[in-house]
Amino acid sequence: MRERVAVARKGVVTVLGAVLTLALSAPAQASTVATPETVPDGNITAEVVAANGSGCAPGTARVVANSDKTGFRIRYSDFVAEAGSGVDTTARRKNCQLGVVLTVPAGWTFAVAAVDYRGRARLSAGATGLQRTNYYWQGSSDSGRTEVTFAGPYNGFWSTRDVAHALIYLPCEQQRVLNINTELRVDAGTSSGRSSMSMTATDGDVDTLFNLNWTRC
Template identity: 25%
Template structure:
């Protein structure tokens, strides 16, 4: 990782400029994708995002949403509560009957400043409302390391949305630290994407 020092205070400020992007019709399978997919709405909650410090905006065609986190940064300098932060987003999707989808992979980008003997953990998981199964990807960064990171991971298990119901897609992102000195955040100070998900569609 390229060296880049960022204090916990600076990290919190940088988080205000972070955007997550989810394309509802990206990376379609060989079987194609529905003729029209849109995101009808979005709700969110968590210790790493709140209505007072986070916001989002839809694209004109409602196929992409940009989300700005306000505090998805975990640090050993903020007491026990600051060692783990999470944000859960719930997407209300609209697409025709006869189609089902899953998330194939996720690209996560952020920064870490991990002291010797400490570690930072980044995790993303998703599930569909009313269905079982929670595919998860996890990365652990061990100290001593400092700088930006970018990981692209495939979900090892596939859970498809129930056919002809368009259930809500719920995505939960978690950052946590362990040890004496560590900071990890899912954000980027240059406003490039922070999380990008690839959808896989199939007819059902």
């Protein structure tokens, strides 16, 4: 089971949680301990191997491994949904599906412990914005979905957090694609102005952060 937390500076936030089970074809170690044993000595690399969707045109999404090896960051440069006066109806929903591969030192494996999502929103009174994200490992038939809705008037940064209570580690010595599917949607509702919501948070330049726990094989 996972815990969803939404944080906002202004506005009304509605969080709908769901259970996420990562069913792997090979046995995986599960743990409720959220503190990693340590981090690997070797290098960790993260790479986008696939990017599809209106929210991540080629070259507008990249992934960077943290220097302290505690996770990796996804940075979007053109992931914005808009609605309202003068905005094309196709702009109200933007989505992006990324395939990310992590290369880790031999003798180590990892689990996703928590994910932090951040962005900006400018919602007029009567408008709403929605962030929906799910992620799953290649070969897994099960996935979960989180929906977070923000209601206008709202103007500022937003952030949400998805915490895993049970850690499920990838099978040792196996490399799999982590599929990350994110959607932003803006509904003008009864508002008269233009509203927008983005996955780009210029404050700190961190848009999505995957936090990892490590264990030795």
